Amino acid sequence: MKYAILIGLFALLVSFTGTPYKKIALQPFDGFDKALLDTVKLTIKDVYGYQVVVMEDIALPRQAFINVKFPRYRADSLIRFLRDKDYGSMDYVMGLTPMELSHTKKDAGGHVKKPAMKYIDWGVHGLGYCPGTSSVASTAKIESDEPSVFISRLKKICIHEFGHNLGLPHCPTDKCVMQDSAEKMSTIDDAELRLCNDCKDKLASIKQSP
Incomplete structure (x- = not known):
């Protein structure tokens, strides 16, 4: 009877929090405001129900630095760096940096979007493998005169x-946090800090698949 109750409680926990045994590491890079770490941690836990572990900060890898149009760091290089780094029992890792990020934006055919000079090194607020185990988000270029707006933008970028x-791919549902920003900050500001019902259903299906 005692074990049956414990199993029932565990099942109830899973139903409310998704997969409690899954862990994501938050990896701050040098210069990231540590006062923001708890905000990101609690937001991921609230939206996805995953355990979140904050790591000690590390230096940005020099090989990710680029200076094509502006001095910044390649987001794709950073997520590969994080993917290949040993995080022990962690299932996912998200890098957090105050530095500007960029990557090469491509069209549906996999070619550099036109005009190439504009998109070969395109600034981004974050990037993540879909699906994958690593992602990165930046606080650069999301500043606002209102601190609450800045915090809201950071939360949405990390959740996205x-x-x-x-x-989860980009979502066509208006105001879903997984909506493509379409190169506009207003899309991020207008989005709600939650998954739409379609994305929730997709995520539930993904978790149940073998």
């Missing part, structure tokens, strides 16, 4: 990129 790691 981690959603990609979990297998």
Whole structure:
């Protein structure tokens, strides 16, 4: 009877929190405001129900630095760096940096979007494998005169990129946090800090698949 109760409680916990045994590491890079770490941690736990572990900060890898149009760091290089780094029992890792990020934006055919000079090194707020185990988010270029707006933008970017790691693509639903920003900050500001019902259903299906 005692064991049956314990099993029942565990099943109830899973139903409310998704997969409690899954862990995501938050990896701050040098210069990231540590006062923001708890905010990101609690937001991921609230939206996805995953355990979140904050790591000690590390230096940005020099090989990710690029200076094509502006000095910044390649987001794709950073997520590969994080993917290949040993995080022990962690299932996912999200890098957090104050530095500007960029990557090469491509069209549906996999070619550099036109005009190539604009998109060969395109600035981004974050990036994540879809699906995958690593993502990165930046606080650069999301500043606002209102601190609450800045915090809201950071939360949405982190939830969006981690959603990609979990297998969620961009969503066509208006105001869903997984909506493509379409190169506009207003899209991020207008989005709600939650998954739409379609994305929730997709995520539930992904978690149940073998």
